[in-house]
Amino acid sequence: MGxxxxxxxxxxxxxxxxxxxxxxxxxxxxxxxxxxxxxxxLGPSGCGKSTLLRTxxxxxxxxxxxxxWSGEDLTSTAPHQxxxxxxxxxxxxxxxxxxxxxxxxxxRVAGLAVAGREARVAEVLDLVGLEGFGGRSVDTLSGGEAQxxxxxxxxxxxxxxxxxxxxxxxxxxxxRDRLVEDLGVLLGGxxxxxxxxxxxxxxxxxxxxxxxxxxxxxIRRIGTVAEVWSDPVSSYVARCLGHENLVELDRSxxxxxxxxxxxxxxxxxxxxxxxxxxxxxGIEATVVGSLFRSDRFSLRVAVxxxxxxxxxxxxxxxxxxxxxxxxxxxxxxxxx
Amino acid sequence: xxxxxxxxxCVGLPAVFLGVFFVFPVVSILGLGLSSGGLEHLTGLPGxxxxxxxxxxxxxxxxxxTVLTVVVALPAAHLTARRxxxxxxxxxxxxxxxxxxxxxxxxxAFLALFERLGLDSGPVTxxxxxxxxxxxxxxxxxxxxxxxxxxxxxxxDPGVEEQARMLGASPLRAFAMVTLPRLWPAIASAASIxxxxxxxxxxxxxxxxxxxxxxxxxxxxxxxxxxxxFRAATALAVVQLVAVIAVVAVGNRLQRRRAxxxxxxxxxxxxxxxxxxxxxxxxxxxxxxLPVVVLVERSFHSGGGYSLANYRALAVRVDLLxxxxxxxxxxxxxxxxxxxxxxxxxxxxxxxxxxxxxxxxSRVFDLGLMLPLGASAVTLGFGMxxxxxxxxxxxxxxxxxxxxAHALIGVPFVMRSLVPTLRSIDRRLREAAxxxxxxxxxxxxxxxxxxxxxxxxxxxxFAFAVSLGxxxxxxxLPRQPDRMTAPLVLFRLLGTPGQQLRGQAMALAVVLMVLxxxxxxxIETRRGSVGGDL
Numbered sequence: 102m103g104x105x106x107x108x109x110x111x112x113x114x115x116x117x118x119x120x121x122x123x124x125x126x127x128x129x130x131x132x133x134x135x136x137x138x139x140x141x142x143l144g145p146s147g148c149g150k151s152t153l154l155r156t157x158x159x160x161x162x163x164x165x166x167x168x169x170w171s172g173e174d175l176t177s178t179a180p181h182q183x184x185x186x187x188x189x190x191x192x193x194x195x196x197x198x199x200x201x202x203x204x205x206x207x208x209r210v211a212g213l214a215v216a217g218r219e220a221r222v223a224e225v226l227d228l229v230g231l232e233g234f235g236g237r238s239v240d241t242l243s244g245g246e247a248q249x250x251x252x253x254x255x256x257x258x259x260x261x262x263x264x265x266x267x268x269x270x271x272x273x274x275x276x277r278d279r280l281v282e283d284l285g286v287l288l289g290g291x292x293x294x295x296x297x298x299x300x301x302x303x304x305x306x307x308x309x310x311x312x313x314x315x316x317x318x319x320i321r322r323i324g325t326v327a328e329v330w331s332d333p334v335s336s337y338v339a340r341c342l343g344h345e346n347l348v349e350l351d352r353s354x355x356x357x358x359x360x361x362x363x364x365x366x367x368x369x370x371x372x373x374x375x376x377x378x379x380x381x382x383g384i385e386a387t388v389v390g391s392l393f394r395s396d397r398f399s400l401r402v403a404v405x406x407x408x409x410x411x412x413x414x415x416x417x418x419x420x421x422x423x424x425x426x427x428x429x430x431x432x433x434x435x436x437x
Numbered sequence: 438x439x440x441x442x443x444x445x446x447c448v449g450l451p452a453v454f455l456g457v458f459f460v461f462p463v464v465s466i467l468g469l470g471l472s473s474g475g476l477e478h479l480t481g482l483p484g485x486x487x488x489x490x491x492x493x494x495x496x497x498x499x500x501x502x503t504v505l506t507v508v509v510a511l512p513a514a515h516l517t518a519r520r521x522x523x524x525x526x527x528x529x530x531x532x533x534x535x536x537x538x539x540x541x542x543x544x545x546a547f548l549a550l551f552e553r554l555g556l557d558s559g560p561v562t563x564x565x566x567x568x569x570x571x572x573x574x575x576x577x578x579x580x581x582x583x584x585x586x587x588x589x590x591x592x593x594d595p596g597v598e599e600q601a602r603m604l605g606a607s608p609l610r611a612f613a614m615v616t617l618p619r620l621w622p623a624i625a626s627a628a629s630i631x632x633x634x635x636x637x638x639x640x641x642x643x644x645x646x647x648x649x650x651x652x653x654x655x656x657x658x659x660x661x662x663x664x665x666x667f668r669a670a671t672a673l674a675v676v677q678l679v680a681v682i683a684v685v686a687v688g689n690r691l692q693r694r695r696a697x698x699x700x701x702x703x704x705x706x707x708x709x710x711x712x713x714x715x716x717x718x719x720x721x722x723x724x725x726x727l728p729v730v731v732l733v734e735r736s737f738h739s740g741g742g743y744s745l746a747n748y749r750a751l752a753v754r755v756d757l758l759x760x761x762x763x764x765x766x767x768x769x770x771x772x773x774x775x776x777x778x779x780x781x782x783x784x785x786x787x788x789x790x791x792x793x794x795x796x797x798x799s800r801v802f803d804l805g806l807m808l809p810l811g812a813s814a815v816t817l818g819f820g821m822x823x824x825x826x827x828x829x830x831x832x833x834x835x836x837x838x839x840x841x842a843h844a845l846i847g848v849p850f851v852m853r854s855l856v857p858t859l860r861s862i863d864r865r866l867r868e869a870a871x872x873x874x875x876x877x878x879x880x881x882x883x884x885x886x887x888x889x890x891x892x893x894x895x896x897x898x899f900a901f902a903v904s905l906g907x908x909x910x911x912x913x914l915p916r917q918p919d920r921m922t923a924p925l926v927l928f929r930l931l932g933t934p935g936q937q938l939r940g941q942a943m944a945l946a947v948v949l950m951v952l953x954x955x956x957x958x959x960i961e962t963r964r965g966s967v968g969g970d971l
Contacts (some may be wrong), residue, residue, distance in 0.1 A: 158872050180871040187872045193865040197887045206883075207873035258874060 111136050111171050111294060112157070112262055118165035119149075119156050126152045128318030129166070134262065137292035139285075140323075141305040143341055144315035150298040151190075153315070154264045157296070158185045170261070181210075186260030190267045192251040194239040200226070200250050201235030207258035225253040228287060245276050252284075256293070263288070263295045269304065281307045302343040306330075314338045336367045336435050345410045346370035347435075357405025358384055358427055367435045374431030375411050383424030391416040440878075448798065451787035451806060451848075454779075457830065458841055459809050462820025463678065469667070469823060470675035478672040492676070495652040498567060499635035502574035506631050507624060509575055509724060510582035516717045517583060518590035520709035528718070529587075534954045535725055536580035537899060539906025540640030541927045542953075545946040546728035547573050547645055548931065549735040565647030573641045576725055578631040585630070589623035629688030636684065637677070637813030639909040640924075644931060653677045654815050654909075661819055662913065671823070674816055685811040689804070729950070736943035739936075747944035755941070757933055758926060759918030762945045765926040770952075772840045772922060773904035779844035780900040784851030785893060791852070792859040803856070810849035814909025817842055822913050836920050842910045847900030854896035855889060862888050898960035902953040923949055 112134040119127040126149040134140050142150045155161040157168055159180035167176045175183055186207075194203050201222050208218045226232055229249040234242075242250060248268055255263055268284075269277045285308045288295050299305055305312050306326050313323040314337075322329055322338040333339040336347055347369055354362035358375070361368055377400075378384075389408065390401035398413040402423060409425075417423065469475050482488045516522075517529050535543070547569055551557045557564040563572075597619075601611040639654045646652075651659070653673050661670035739746040751762040758765075784806070791803045809817060821842060825832040832838050862885055870880045908924040923945060930942035 160868050160871070179876070180868070181874045181876050183872075184874070185872065187869070189865055189869060191865065193863065193869040195866060195870075195884065206870065206875070209883075210870075210874040210879055254869075254873065 112296075113169040114153075114157065114166070115169065116166035117153070117156060117163050117168070119152055119161055119163050121152065121161075126318060127156065127163070127166075130315075130319050132313060132320055132323075134294055134296060137294055139288055139293075139295045139297060139308055139310045141309035141312045142296060142298045142315055143302060143305045143312055144300065145341065146300055148315045149318050150300075150315055151266050154187060154266050154296065154298060157262075158187045158264060159183050160187075184258075184261050186255035186258070186263040188248075188251050188255045188263070188265040188268045190270050192247045194242075194247060194250060194254075196239060198239070199235065200231070200237045200239060200242070203239060203250055204235075204254045204257050206254060211258055221257055222253075225257045228256065228291075229253045230283070244272050245280060248272065248280065256291075261294065263293050265295065265297045267298055267300070270299075277301075277304070284308065302341065314341045316341070331371075332433060333369065334436055336369075339369050339435060344369055344372070346372070346375065348407065348409070357407050358409075358425070361427075361432045362434065369433040369435055370409065371428070371431050371433055373412060374428035375409055375425055376428070377411060377413060378424040378426040381424070383426045386423050386425050388417045388419055388421045388423060390419060447786045447789050448794070451783045451790070451802065454783045455805055455809075455845075458821065458825075459812075459817070459845055461830075462824040463812065463816065465824035466671055466674045466678065466816065466820050470671040475668055475671055475675075478668050479675060482672055482676065488673075491651050491653060491656055494567075494650070495636060495654070498570060498574075498652070499632050499638075502571050502578070502635040503628050503632045505571060506575045506578045507582055507628055509720065510579045510627075511586065511624075512717050513579065513721055514583045514587040514590055516709060516713070518587040519595070520707060520713070522709040522714055528721075529583075530958055532580045532583045532721070532725070534580070534957050535576055536578070536584075537902035537906065537953050537957050538577075539908060539924050539927075539949050539953060540577075540638075541644065541908050541924045541931065542732075542906065542946045542950050543573055543576060543728070544641055544644030545927065545931050545942055546732040546950075547576075549943060550728045550731045553731045553735065565645070565649060567646070567650060569645035570638075570642055570650065572724070573645055574635050574638060576728065577641070578634055579721070579725065581631055581634070582624075582627045585627035586620065586623045590620060593619060626688065629684060633681065633684045633688065633811060636680065637815070639813070639815055640928070644928070653680075654813055657815050657819060658912065661822070667823060670819060674819055677813060678816060681811055681813060681816070685808070732943060732950070733947055736940070736947040738943075739940045747940040748948075750937075750941045751944055751948070755930075755938065757929060757938070758921070760921060760926075762923065762926050762930075762941065764919070765921050765923045766945075766948065768920055769905055769923040769949075772843060773901050775837070775840035776843035776847055776904040777897050777901045779840065780847030780851050781893060781897050783844065784848040784896060784900075785855065785889075787848070788852050788855040788859055788889075791856050803852075806852055807849050809845040814846065814907065815913065817845060818910035818913030821910070834917075836917065838914050839911055839920070839922065840904070842914060843904035843907050844900070846903055846907065846910070847896075850899035850903060851893065851896035854892045854899070858892035859885065859889055895960050898956045902956045905953050905956075906949060 112132070114130060114132040117127050117130040117132075118125070130149075130153065132140070132153075142153065144150050152161060156163050159168075159175070159178060163176065167174055169175065170183075195206065198206070201219075204222045204225060205218045208221055213221070222235060223232070226234055229252055231246065231249050231253065234246070234250070239247065239250065248271075252265075252268065265284075269280055272280065281304050288308075297305075297308055309326055311323060312326055312329050313320045314329070314333075315321065316337050322334055329338070330342060333342055333344065339347060347367055348356050348358070348361065350356050350362045350364070350366055350368060352365050354360050354364050384404060386402040386404040388400050389403050391413070392399050392401075393416070398416055399410050400413045400417055400423075401408055401410055402425065404425065411425065470479055513532065517525060517532070548557070548564065551564045551569065556562060563569045593616075598611050598615050601615045602608070606614060637654055638652065639658070642650060642652050642655050643658075646655075653676060657670045657673045657677065660666045660673065736747055737743045737745070751766075754761045787802050787806050791799045794802065821832075821838060824830070825838065832841075866884055867880050870884050871877075875883065906924055907922075908928065911922055911925060912928070927942055927945050927949065930938050930945065
């Protein structure tokens with residue numbers, strides 16, 4: 102049982118509806134976050150992830166629905182009274198303050214005495230790996246450092262819920278991978294309830310206790326990474342998660358790989374279940390491309406009128422004939 | 438309750454200030470001009486040859502001055518916007534100085550220059566000709582164009598020109614086909630400001646044009662101050678007011694278009710070529726540097742040799758004047774400080790209304806408090822003269838009328854610096870502060886205020902310089918003899934023949950120039966990342 106299973110939910114978003122101008126951005130969205138849980142919101146750019154965060158912290162006003170924190174309705178509470186934290190994608194560090202003053206801002210607002218402030222600032226700077234950076238001016242920071250300062254600033258007042266809006270979006274891949282790991286350890290370590298927004302599924306998998314896929318202004322699927330990955334339910338969710346082998350079936354449930362279902366529709370081929378056949382039998386296919394992905398090769402092969410991606414130990418020249426075998430539970434049916 | 442009080446103060450104080458000291462005087466001019474007696478005068482104007490001559494001259498000298506200014510300024514704008522060279526910051530700062538130099542100082546500098554070059558009489562005479570006026574207008578306004586167009590140019594993506602070059606356009610063609618059309622709104626907006634300044638030029642015309650040359654502005658002054666003929670002056674002031682409003686309306690429209698499509702890029706700036714640099718700086722030096730150099734040289738020249746005699750004479754009263762030049766300088770400094778305090782208070786509050794107030798009110802404030810800058814100084818002074826002479830507003834004998842008039846002119850500078858800065862304070866910074874628990878009042882105090890203070894000091898510096906050198910409005914205001922300002926004393930000294938006085942005038946001009954120059958250079962070093970439109 103997960104951590105969220107034992108404690109009651111703290112944040113509950115009910116039927117949230119947000120209209121910006123003429124566009125309905127959120128349309129009856131429901132979401133719950135439990136104590137100490139990291140929920141990752143995943144979805145393509147423009148699906149309303151940022152708007153959801155902004156509405157939860159109170160920077161946008163919903164035209165319908167509620168934002169509730171352990172029973173207390175916060176929907177019309179001002180942002181500064183919600184006790185939530187938000188890390189902006191572009192950091193939004195205060196340019197006229199040094200690192201320490203930025204981090205101390207929330208503590209100062211809360212009226213904490215200087216000594217307490219200094220201790221807490223040192224503590225959170227230490228936590229994000231920036232000990233000794235307090236006196237630095239914010240325009241001397243690198244992208245990764247600025248991101249950490251923004252995180253430290255949000256953590257310092259001890260928000261009951263922390264939201265991060267694509268905090269690593271502006272950083273390069275290598276730095277991102279490292280910071281995602283650090284972030285997971287850090288947030289898990291202090292048991293900080295968080296909502297983390299990203300459009301990168303690898304980032305989502307690395308951090309999420311539960312992962313929520315957004316589309317059409319709603320949560321389309323929510324669950325643990327394993328649950329969602331092995332049963333995405335819809336092709337939209339499957340694509341958001343990075344599944345590649347989606348197959349259209351004809352009226353009788355067949356395709357170039359054989360009969361995979363009972364009728365027309367889309368199915369998902371479980372990764373690793375369609376493989377190169379070791380023996381002489383199997384379905385004939387032609388290699389149309391090979392790509393190397395960090396630890397393994399993927400072959401793009403053409404079978405009849407369709408293409409699938411299969412794992413391989415090494416690259417195979419384009420145009421080579423290969424044979425495929427389909428595993429016994431390769432097929433995951435999708436409803437939509 | 439407290440919020441309500443602050444809001445009322447933000448709206449009320451600037452509104453009352455503008456209402457009493459600007460709107461009321463202007464309305465008084467209109468009232469007097471459109472009264473039955475005044476109307477007679479006004480309708481008689483079109484038939485008067487004198488008026489037609491004055492109006493025509495006012496217009497064409499402004500057009501020619503504007504065109505000349507743009508032609509001289511464009512290469513310099515290109516240089517400071519697009520080229521890297523040693524002393525770029527200094528050149529930029531120096532081109533700002535003439536803009537705030539007192540008109541009487543500039544007049545004095547050109548008089549000195551013409552005298553030195555033997556152009557004050559003889560076969561080639563510039564003194565008291567239209568040429569002197571045109572050259573001085575270029576000197577004054579080059580800075581406006583270099584600044585406005587230069588900063589716009591700097592923000593334009595050079596990639597587009599480079600693309601045109603790749604597609605086979607020569608540098609000149611690329612400039613004509615790609616750069617100029619995009620630059621056009623900035624040029625038009627700068628030109629409309631320059632045109633306005635030339636149209637309402639006063640001190641320069643009086644000093645350099647001499648008695649033979651008259652514009653609407655100088656005619657108003659001659660009628661009102663010399664002849665005491667308020668009716669004739671009022672009729673001309675009404676004409677001037679209408680012309681100014683028309684120019685401001687057109688300029689405002691151009692200004693709004695300028696804001697479209699401006700984005701800041703960090704452009705790769707190539708190093709300036711040697712000839713390009715030499716030609717540009719040479720031209721700037723000739724137009725802007727030479728008069729100043731000669732002025733300084735003359736100020737040390739007395740009795741056939743160089744000495745500090747002229748400067749020492751500043752502490753000695755001459756018969757012509759009721760006080761010493763030094764005392765006048767002290768008056769000017771005191772007035773300037775009071776004017777800056779007023780301008781910062783009024784301009785600061787009004788800026789808050791413009792940025793955070795309701796839309797309609799914001800537009801009214803934005804436009805309304807800019808008006809004194811557009812309205813000619815003479816309109817301002819003359820309006821105050823005829824409006825504030827009766828109880829309960831009999832302020833003619835008040836020594837504070839001068840700083841109030843200066844503050845009216847200073848407010849637009851404060852606002853032009855502050856409003857864009859307040860607007861550009863990232864919305865996300867406020868949101869970040871709110872999410873961290875800061876209520877709106879704290880956000881204003883800890884985020885907006887500190888970021889605004891720098892911009893405010895830029896505006897204050899300009900207001901200070903402008904007040905120190907203000908001549909047009911001040912020359913109308915009744916004064917106690919011992920409260921004369923330095924520019925008025927300088928005007929008197931320059932207008933009186935005699936080598937002794939001339940030398941003293943040059944010394945006083947140099948002191949005024951140094952004081953105003955210093956306040957602008959101080960601004961330039963503080964500007965940093967803020968600075969607004971100035």
